[in-house]
Amino acid sequence: MSWLSRHTVVVPIDFSEDSFAALQTARELADEPGYLHVIHVLPDLEPNEPGIIWSTIDDESRTRHATAALKKELVQRDCDDGMHVVIRFGNPGHEIARYAKQVNAGLVVLSSHGRTGLEHLLIGSVAERVVHLVHCPVLVLKK
Amino acid sequence: MPMSRRFRPTTFCLALLLFGLLVTSLWAAVKHQQPPEGNAAGSAKEIWTLKEIEVEKSELTGWEQEVDGFFGKYLVTPLKVVLFYDFGTSRWLNRHAEPVVDCPTCKAKFENVKPWPVDPVSEVASCLKCAAEGKQTQIQIVRGTSVPLVVLWLLAGAIFFTLRMRFINFRGFWHGIRLTKGDYDKPEETGEVSHFQALASALSATIGLGNIAGVAIAVINGGPGAVFWMIVAGLLGMTSKFAECTLSQMYRKVAPDGTVSGGPMHYLHEGLKEKRIFGLSLGPLGVVLGVGFAIMCMGGSFGGGCAFQVSQSLGPIRAKLTFLQDAPWLYGLVLAVMVGLVIIGGIRRIAATAEKIVPLMCIIYVLMAVWILLANFSHIGSAFALIFTEAFRWESVYGGFLGVLVIGIKRAAFSNEAGIGSAAIAHAAAKTEEPVREGIVASLGPFIDTVVICTMTGLVVVITGVYDKGNPEFADVPGYTQMIDTEKGAALTSLAVGTAGDVFPWILCLAVFLFAYSTMISWSYYGERCWSHLFGTRVSLIYKLLFLVFVVLGSVVTASNIKDFSDFMILSMAFPNILGVALMSGKIRHALDDYWRRYKAGEMERK
Numbered sequence: 001m002s003w004l005s006r007h008t009v010v011v012p013i014d015f016s017e018d019s020f021a022a023l024q025t026a027r028e029l030a031d032e033p034g035y036l037h038v039i040h041v042l043p044d045l046e047p048n049e050p051g052i053i054w055s056t057i058d059d060e061s062r063t064r065h066a067t068a069a070l071k072k073e074l075v076q077r078d079c080d081d082g083m084h085v086v087i088r089f090g091n092p093g094h095e096i097a098r099y100a101k102q103v104n105a106g107l108v109v110l111s112s113h114g115r116t117g118l119e120h121l122l123i124g125s126v127a128e129r130v131v132h133l134v135h136c137p138v139l140v141l142k143k
Numbered sequence: 144m145p146m147s148r149r150f151r152p153t154t155f156c157l158a159l160l161l162f163g164l165l166v167t168s169l170w171a172a173v174k175h176q177q178p179p180e181g182n183a184a185g186s187a188k189e190i191w192t193l194k195e196i197e198v199e200k201s202e203l204t205g206w207e208q209e210v211d212g213f214f215g216k217y218l219v220t221p222l223k224v225v226l227f228y229d230f231g232t233s234r235w236l237n238r239h240a241e242p243v244v245d246c247p248t249c250k251a252k253f254e255n256v257k258p259w260p261v262d263p264v265s266e267v268a269s270c271l272k273c274a275a276e277g278k279q280t281q282i283q284i285v286r287g288t289s290v291p292l293v294v295l296w297l298l299a300g301a302i303f304f305t306l307r308m309r310f311i312n313f314r315g316f317w318h319g320i321r322l323t324k325g326d327y328d329k330p331e332e333t334g335e336v337s338h339f340q341a342l343a344s345a346l347s348a349t350i351g352l353g354n355i356a357g358v359a360i361a362v363i364n365g366g367p368g369a370v371f372w373m374i375v376a377g378l379l380g381m382t383s384k385f386a387e388c389t390l391s392q393m394y395r396k397v398a399p400d401g402t403v404s405g406g407p408m409h410y411l412h413e414g415l416k417e418k419r420i421f422g423l424s425l426g427p428l429g430v431v432l433g434v435g436f437a438i439m440c441m442g443g444s445f446g447g448g449c450a451f452q453v454s455q456s457l458g459p460i461r462a463k464l465t466f467l468q469d470a471p472w473l474y475g476l477v478l479a480v481m482v483g484l485v486i487i488g489g490i491r492r493i494a495a496t497a498e499k500i501v502p503l504m505c506i507i508y509v510l511m512a513v514w515i516l517l518a519n520f521s522h523i524g525s526a527f528a529l530i531f532t533e534a535f536r537w538e539s540v541y542g543g544f545l546g547v548l549v550i551g552i553k554r555a556a557f558s559n560e561a562g563i564g565s566a567a568i569a570h571a572a573a574k575t576e577e578p579v580r581e582g583i584v585a586s587l588g589p590f591i592d593t594v595v596i597c598t599m600t601g602l603v604v605v606i607t608g609v610y611d612k613g614n615p616e617f618a619d620v621p622g623y624t625q626m627i628d629t630e631k632g633a634a635l636t637s638l639a640v641g642t643a644g645d646v647f648p649w650i651l652c653l654a655v656f657l658f659a660y661s662t663m664i665s666w667s668y669y670g671e672r673c674w675s676h677l678f679g680t681r682v683s684l685i686y687k688l689l690f691l692v693f694v695v696l697g698s699v700v701t702a703s704n705i706k707d708f709s710d711f712m713i714l715s716m717a718f719p720n721i722l723g724v725a726l727m728s729g730k731i732r733h734a735l736d737d738y739w740r741r742y743k744a745g746e747m748e749r750k
Contacts, residue, residue, distance in 0.1 A: 015399055040399070042400050045402065046486070046671055047486070047489050047491040047494045047495075048494045049668065050335055050340065050341060050569055051335030051402060052495070053499070054335075054336045054337075056336050056340070057402060062400035062401060066401075087400075091681075
């Protein structure tokens with residue numbers, strides 16, 4: 001994996017076991033944890049969500065909560081060793097691709113949920129969209 | 144990954160339910176096509192249809208009429224048969240009633256039974272035979288009293304919860320007010336908003352045209368006595384609301400970013416998973432009920448949360464802005480754009496202002512009602528007496544005692560949504576670690592909605608006598624009887640408040656518009672949550688576009704059709720919800736007893 005050395009590896013995390021499994025794979029691939037970027041994409045909230053109506057939640061508070069939750073998971077899995085934790089807002093596929101571009105990533109590692117049929121049609125696949133949109137190689141881990 | 148991915152119970156149940164719905168509506172549509180048995184029945188039905196056409200023709204033209212016809216035939220009628228099945232109570236209750244009426248002039252006979260279980264109201268039709276001879280004869284056709292299953296269900300649920308929770312609706316009342324005031328608020332607790340904010344958000348969805356138009360419709364169809372049963376249903380409904388909102392808090396999901404989602408679709412799904420009866424897990428039932436609820440809630444958001452609001456608010460507004468008389472669709476279009484700006488355009492400030500203004504608007508509305516009541520001070524006593532005596536009159540002209548009771552419960556449930564489960568979605572967002580606490584706050588909802596606001600509207604309608612078709616005071620108002628026949632409730636309320644001064648219909652216009660708008664904004668959130676529960680957030684644009692279609696439809700389709708459609712969708716949400724909540728009522732009771740013990744022992748920290 002010499003070509004990967006000194007390249008940034010982006011790992012999207014959606015708090016599923018599969019995504020943390022992908023993180024383990026990415027840790028084996030990356031030279032050191034400093035090159036690992038863990039990204040969690042939060043959906044935009046509806047303008048009629050109670051917390052938005054009463055302005056009791058905003059992007060800042062959500063980022064704070066999500067970062068803390070993600071860090072806690074990483075500590076629990078014993079892999080909080082200096083990797084970057086990033087929170088973004090919007091469509092997961094687009095945001096992951098945009099972030100990969102921004103940090104000039106060498107690889108994106110993610111897992112595929114394997115949705116088929118109606119669920120695939122309606123929910124779709126983040127992995128698919130990332131593969132379409134991102135500028136760098138993508139490693140999709142099958143279940 | 145877990146088994147659920149491979150099995151996909153959600154998709155499976157969804158497909159099953161959609162299929163079931165399709166088959167039943169087809170069956171109902173086919174059944175409706177068949178002519179009723181016997182010639183006499185056929186002729187009665189013919190007259191009924193004729194009368195409907197006569198009333199509707201006068202206001203709808205061209206494409207609007209076609210849309211209305213389609214809506215009535217393919218949406219309302221099949222739904223009516225399936226969801227409001229009354230188990231033959233209409234036949235049983237009316238077995239002593241005279242089955243045949245004669246035309247007073249030509250003595251032609253008409254069978255006196257309607258093909259579908261409908262609201263028990265008497266109706267006037269014109270005799271076809273006389274009309275052919277150039278004479279106008281009116282025949283009084285009394286529709287049978289029927290007790291639709293959903294009404295029994297709502298009432299039984301509310302009584303059961305009230306007894307099971309040992310009248311928490313009364314004993315928790317003051318505690319509820321203290322909680323709402325914020326005496327027990329802790330900012331560091333999990334959740335999005337305070338108790339007051341959660342209640343206000345839930346009320347912005349609950350308080351709508353149901354409180355203004357719905358009450359007038361109840362009095363038109365059930366007489367003054369219906370107001371009494373609405374209040375009773377409101378008081379009992381407080382416990383239904385308590386139970387569902389406590390559960391909603393227990394099973395809410397807290398996302399990593401601190402946002403909360405909950406509601407019947409979550410607690411039916413998660414809660415019943417834990418429940419076992421005779422060693423059998425209720426998990427599969429929970430999945431079916433959760434998915435069923437989500438589908439009906441989306442329907443409810445299109446009906447009562449949207450089209451009904453547009454349809455009824457149009458009445459008083461069009462009476463003041465006369466250019467809307469010829470182009471009601473313009474109103475629907477303007478509202479669709481305004482709602483679209485928020486739900487698709489994502490403009491937060493409009494949504495926030497619309498919802499925050501609701502409590503203020505409620506106060507203004509109640510003050511206006513009190514003013515009108517004071518202006519008619521000498522009649523208040525007799526109005527109350529009328530409401531009480533009519534509520535218990537066995538042989539009431541409005542379909543008897545049971546008829547009045549049914550209408551009161553139905554309209555109360557439509558207005559305060561107790562047992563329906565919708566408000567549980569909003570109350571899940573409250574900041575608290577004590578589910579029971581939010582349940583007690585939520586139980587104030589039906590009190591404010593029904594016992595305070597609906598009663599005000601009811602008193603105004605009764606005291607001004609506007610519900611009585613034969614009232615000479617309103618005889619010269621253009622389209623007055625038609626207003627009553629087509630159930631234009633809000634227009635009637637506008638007429639009632641207008642008796643006290645010209646400024647009041649304008650205030651009512653403002654109130655009606657704001658209530659309608661905020662209700663639509665809030666209900667679109669409920670519907671969107673349900674849609675996301677089924678299909679994920681990505682495609683919620685489809686839901687939002689459908690919602691806007693119903694905004695426009697609300698301004699075009701006739702008020703009765705919209706009311707019927709809304710009733711079916713909203714009230715049927717009670718089937719999965721009350722069943723699930725009743726099954727889990729032991730858990731709620733346990734949590735309540737524990738909370739109440741700690742509260743009484745003074746273990747609760749108070750500011």
